[in-house]
Amino acid sequence: QVQLQESGPGLVKSSETLSLTCTVSGFSISSGYFWGWIRQSPGKGLEWIGNIYHSGTAYFNSSLKSRVSISVDTSKNQLSLTLRSVTAADTAVYYCARGGYNDPFDYWGQGTLVTVSA
Amino acid sequence: EIVLTQSPGTLSLSPGETATLSCRASQTVRNFVAWYQQRPGQAPRLLIRDASNRAAGVPARFSASGSGTDFTLIISNLEPEDFAVYYCQQRNYDGLTFGGGTKVQIK
Numbered sequence: 001q002v003q004l005q006e007s008g009p010g011l012v013k014s015s016e017t018l019s020l021t022c023t024v025s026g027f028s029i030s031s032g033y034f035w036g037w038i039r040q041s042p043g044k045g046l047e048w049i050g051n052i053y054h055s056g057t058a059y060f061n062s063s064l065k066s067r068v069s070i071s072v073d074t075s076k077n078q079l080s081l082t083l084r085s086v087t088a089a090d091t092a093v094y095y096c097a098r099g100g101y102n103d104p105f106d107y108w109g110q111g112t113l114v115t116v117s118a
Numbered sequence: 119e120i121v122l123t124q125s126p127g128t129l130s131l132s133p134g135e136t137a138t139l140s141c142r143a144s145q146t147v148r149n150f151v152a153w154y155q156q157r158p159g160q161a162p163r164l165l166i167r168d169a170s171n172r173a174a175g176v177p178a179r180f181s182a183s184g185s186g187t188d189f190t191l192i193i194s195n196l197e198p199e200d201f202a203v204y205y206c207q208q209r210n211y212d213g214l215t216f217g218g219g220t221k222v223q224i225k
Contacts, residue, residue, distance in 0.1 A: 035212075038216075045218050046154075046219075062202065062213065092217075101209060103167070104164055105152070105162070105207075106164045106173065110160075
């Protein structure tokens, strides 16, 4: 069974960099599919951040593109998210998920809350 | 960016009733629309892929249709666990976007 688990700091200071890791089990990232990050601000809807393929091909939400990086480590079966120069508006639950570009998001992590403090 | 508009924002229904949710795209997305269910405190769950195909394990009371710009999710005979928020999502070469969600609540 495919499982995803996000990890990383729950608190980041304003203007600093948010870094999260998603560990995938039950499926090899190298086997295919895009892998993505999605976030949800408290009480709000879902916002796509970006997607990456195991080859490294990546696509990003245009509104975040200048601040976002996504990478994969196939040896660890992980993907990572980096969001630079964060503000309070980046406070959200961050999800990683399988799919997104050629397929819908069919497996999701449980999500991790990241709070940006002043 | 393609904008997805979901309506209504909130739907108040009783168990056993039928919910009809709408998702309208600002330009054609062919059939590249998915629907998700999100219960409080949980991650979204894929219900429908490619506009009308139920994902694995999704009960038959969930059905969906549409193509181009107009899409519909129908939940027949609402069960207590169906009261949740539902999101549509599209994918195309310009990127991915989600609708604002429809909350189905108990009347």
